[in-house]
Amino acid sequence: MANAAKNSPNEIQEEEEEEEQTFEELGLDPRLIRALSKKGIEKPTPIQRVAIPLIMEGKDVVSRAKTGSGKTYAYLLPLLQKLFSDSGSRKTAPSAFVLVPTRELCQQVYSEGLSLIEFCRVHLKVVQLTSSMPIADLKAALAGPPDILVSTPACISTCMSAAVLQTKSIQDSLSVLILDEADLLLSYGYEDDLKALIPHVPRRCQCLLMSATSSSDIEKLKKLVLHNPYILTLPEVGDVKDEIVPKNVQQFWISCSARDKLLHILALLKLELVQKRVLVFSNSINMAFRLKLFLEQFGIRSAVLNAELPQNSRLHILEEFNAGLFDYLIATDDSQIKGKEQVNEEINVTSRKSKKHVKQKLDSEFGVVRGIDFKNVYTVINFEMPQSAAGYVHRIGRTGRAYNTGASVSLVSPDEMEVFEEIKSMLGDDVTKDSNFIAPFPLLTKNAVESLRYRVEDIAKSVTKIAVRESRAQDLRNEILNSEKLKAHFDDNPKDLDLLKHDKVLSKKPPPLHLCDVPEYLLDPTTQEASKIVKLARAAMGGTNPTRRKGFNRKFKKSRDPLKTFSADVSKRAVKGGMKRKGKDTGDDNQKHKKKKSL
Numbered sequence: 001m002a003n004a005a006k007n008s009p010n011e012i013q014e015e016e017e018e019e020e021q022t023f024e025e026l027g028l029d030p031r032l033i034r035a036l037s038k039k040g041i042e043k044p045t046p047i048q049r050v051a052i053p054l055i056m057e058g059k060d061v062v063s064r065a066k067t068g069s070g071k072t073y074a075y076l077l078p079l080l081q082k083l084f085s086d087s088g089s090r091k092t093a094p095s096a097f098v099l100v101p102t103r104e105l106c107q108q109v110y111s112e113g114l115s116l117i118e119f120c121r122v123h124l125k126v127v128q129l130t131s132s133m134p135i136a137d138l139k140a141a142l143a144g145p146p147d148i149l150v151s152t153p154a155c156i157s158t159c160m161s162a163a164v165l166q167t168k169s170i171q172d173s174l175s176v177l178i179l180d181e182a183d184l185l186l187s188y189g190y191e192d193d194l195k196a197l198i199p200h201v202p203r204r205c206q207c208l209l210m211s212a213t214s215s216s217d218i219e220k221l222k223k224l225v226l227h228n229p230y231i232l233t234l235p236e237v238g239d240v241k242d243e244i245v246p247k248n249v250q251q252f253w254i255s256c257s258a259r260d261k262l263l264h265i266l267a268l269l270k271l272e273l274v275q276k277r278v279l280v281f282s283n284s285i286n287m288a289f290r291l292k293l294f295l296e297q298f299g300i301r302s303a304v305l306n307a308e309l310p311q312n313s314r315l316h317i318l319e320e321f322n323a324g325l326f327d328y329l330i331a332t333d334d335s336q337i338k339g340k341e342q343v344n345e346e347i348n349v350t351s352r353k354s355k356k357h358v359k360q361k362l363d364s365e366f367g368v369v370r371g372i373d374f375k376n377v378y379t380v381i382n383f384e385m386p387q388s389a390a391g392y393v394h395r396i397g398r399t400g401r402a403y404n405t406g407a408s409v410s411l412v413s414p415d416e417m418e419v420f421e422e423i424k425s426m427l428g429d430d431v432t433k434d435s436n437f438i439a440p441f442p443l444l445t446k447n448a449v450e451s452l453r454y455r456v457e458d459i460a461k462s463v464t465k466i467a468v469r470e471s472r473a474q475d476l477r478n479e480i481l482n483s484e485k486l487k488a489h490f491d492d493n494p495k496d497l498d499l500l501k502h503d504k505v506l507s508k509k510p511p512p513l514h515l516c517d518v519p520e521y522l523l524d525p526t527t528q529e530a531s532k533i534v535k536l537a538r539a540a541m542g543g544t545n546p547t548r549r550k551g552f553n554r555k556f557k558k559s560r561d562p563l564k565t566f567s568a569d570v571s572k573r574a575v576k577g578g579m580k581r582k583g584k585d586t587g588d589d590n591q592k593h594k595k596k597k598s599l
């Protein structure tokens, strides 16, 4: 049906009717539907439409869907529904484990679970545990026990070794195990932790595996954890490399030398050729600070999010950014993949040379890019290219989430062409499939870039290695102090976001006034026009106001909406007559799902 639907208007109508399926029709409990409605969520996304009924039937499911497609509710909703009816049963350990690769994700899934439970007014308890917690706190959190435990595999392993979680209790009580962002669990080094847990997961336990990309790690995990699972995946994955990046994210690139990257990013931001809010990625913490200091000199304030910051500060930066308190966030990623030694070396240099001797370890459970639900990020800029094609998909996936639209701009220097080619070949880079095509960025003219060059060169030189090192150490010191204050403050005032600003200026000298404004005579007519178009588009979308944006997006062409293009696999094999299922027993369920669903 998916193919036919693309070709025939009548069938598109059919497809759209199928899309109108509601949460009620999926059999969701009215309390959950009310809770969703309070959160402004009215109808299921495609992955939710397919996964929720299967999970409610108790099936093991591997669910692979694009970034931002709503995978968290796809498992949280049926999980809660199951626990509504199980809540009276006696147990000695949590009924459900949700395992994620990073603390940031832990916090995010925990908050989503907690708010659904609160809205539903049911007596269920969710806790989050991380490896940094003292054993006594882990013990206290597990007393009860709670119904849902959100954690990292390493922390579960710690709890088992410290006998805070008894393996016998896990065997008796665990009924659902969820591995979220499963494609990352092994690359974050959790294989041994998972292997320690798996023998204690009872055979009857339902196992779910959620991921945005596929990899050999997923295959490994599937074998390790799942029994006879249903595989829900994108329709053409495998052969046609389609729709890896959500369709409503437009991808662009700019070719420039490594040296000219500062000049180009300044032109993009200062001439307002990209829409706010903007998430910029760099590959190292020093580069992130260099960029911050450089932009400050032109009156552009930003915050840096990285692995050396204390956890409270990181969470607070994310919350502030999501709440719209500042427009530019520079994040570092890939520190896990890059080799910790190199990054640690970077930190030690900072520590040794800094007078106040700030020592801070990189957090191995840190992850900004993977799975974090940034709100209303319109533009992602790759100031430096990620180290892998999968890294690119995850970065780009921070925009265009749920029903929003977004854009990405990658600054590609000659020595990054190799990874850029790899990305293009992974995407298929087919001009006819606009979702996967990375187009040259059309709004930035050579004249506009050159008009800024002489201003940029002096400032770029003034942002020396020493200045970067000092401001990085300064920021870290501030954040360590803040972190303590934040902890105490937020225990009492959980909703107070405006306490500490993270985009404060770090430069010793205030930005020169003449650099903060770009005089009109510097701009060629094409750039002026481009800037106007971007502003108009922004106004049409209601700025960063999420509710007005929704209205805009409803008018957005359906075929460009990533949330509408998912179909269950039901994939290749389904076309030939049946849902893809590991193992022999397909039975009646196969009949139910026989038809290839295009949602």
Ligand SMILES: Nc1ncnc2c1ncn2[C@@H]1O[C@H](COP(=O)(O)OP(=O)(O)OP(=O)(O)O)[C@@H](O)[C@H]1O
Binding pocket: 041, 042, 043, 044, 045, 048, 065, 066, 067, 068, 069, 070, 071, 072, 073, 211, 212, 370, 371, 372, 373, 397, 401, 402, 403
């Ligand atoms: N049915 C829905 N309607 C509208 N918005 C939704 C719906 N379901 C989820 N969302 C919103 O979509 C956003 C993305 O959801 P989520 O974080 O679950 O995506 P994801 O598929 O897990 O992405 P990633 O792979 O990047 O982790 C969230 O802000 C969430 O609140």
